[in-house]
Amino acid sequence: MNFFQMIFQNLAAITVADIVDIAVVSFLIYQVVKLVRETSSARIIRGVIILIVAMWVSNILQLTMVNYLFRAVLTWGIVVVAIVFQPELRRILERMGRSKLSSLMLRNDMIPMEEQVILEIVHSCSEMSWSRTGALIIFERKENLNDIIKTGTIVNADVKDELVRNIFYEGAPLHDGAMIIRDGRVYAAGCVLPLSPNPNLAKELGTRHRAAVGMSEKFDSISVVVSEETGSISVAMDGKLQRHLVPEQLDEILRSELLVNVLEDEIPKAQTVWERLWNKFSRDREDT
Numbered sequence: 001m002n003f004f005q006m007i008f009q010n011l012a013a014i015t016v017a018d019i020v021d022i023a024v025v026s027f028l029i030y031q032v033v034k035l036v037r038e039t040s041s042a043r044i045i046r047g048v049i050i051l052i053v054a055m056w057v058s059n060i061l062q063l064t065m066v067n068y069l070f071r072a073v074l075t076w077g078i079v080v081v082a083i084v085f086q087p088e089l090r091r092i093l094e095r096m097g098r099s100k101l102s103s104l105m106l107r108n109d110m111i112p113m114e115e116q117v118i119l120e121i122v123h124s125c126s127e128m129s130w131s132r133t134g135a136l137i138i139f140e141r142k143e144n145l146n147d148i149i150k151t152g153t154i155v156n157a158d159v160k161d162e163l164v165r166n167i168f169y170e171g172a173p174l175h176d177g178a179m180i181i182r183d184g185r186v187y188a189a190g191c192v193l194p195l196s197p198n199p200n201l202a203k204e205l206g207t208r209h210r211a212a213v214g215m216s217e218k219f220d221s222i223s224v225v226v227s228e229e230t231g232s233i234s235v236a237m238d239g240k241l242q243r244h245l246v247p248e249q250l251d252e253i254l255r256s257e258l259l260v261n262v263l264e265d266e267i268p269k270a271q272t273v274w275e276r277l278w279n280k281f282s283r284d285r286e287d288t
Helices: 002-012 016-038 042-060 064-075 077-084 086-098 101-105 115-131 161-167 207-218 247-258 266-287
Strands: 135-139 153-158 178-182 185-191 222-226 233-237 240-245
Touching (some): 042 064, 115 135, 115 161, 115 233, 115 247, 135 207, 153 161, 161 185, 207 222, 207 233, 207 240, 222 247
Parallel strands (some): 135 178
Antiparallel strands (some): 135 222, 153 185, 178 185
């Protein structure tokens, strides 16, 4: 009984400020863990943990010199971390400067996208992969790409397999640049993209792949690349590049990232069904 009374007293002492404090710390820890998982920094984090454990053991064993060395290393650890994680930290700060608070706390990058658009893009990428036609397609999401669009030519046309392949056909005026997909339409083509400064990218990657990764580092967009040399299909998201994809894998990635989640869309769909029934009922009454 004393144990439960102590727990009840502690819970009763929790204030709103404590709840907010716990929520903020939990969110920061989640973002750090997410950053470690999405980058190649997991080994570095494990090394830091091993260093901290070794310093703790040396302190218990009273190894004065070893403990002093470990403490000196950890003193400069902040500078080392800032240097090692410079690309990731820069990307986070850039997104914080462009995004609203709600976009930092919630996953709001799920936007409606017609299924037919994805089918057309997947089919065109499959054909260009077979013919080894280089292509770079960018799907705009929450973050506006107007600055990138200004570097190209406005097209504003429906997404069609033939149109996509004609734009990237070798010798076409816009085949060297990137295509921007906005609101389910080919909005612009021939756009110039920023290249990724990440030194960890494979040396064999060309300008298209580095531009695709660079876009995913600076924006929340999705980049699809077809290699001109190998015909390989790749997708870049959040600074990571997934290579050597088959059309089925490309289709799955685009669906999961661009189509609204079915569970989240159940209520709007139900409302749409009822609206359609009501409209049909209204038309039938008018006809009679």
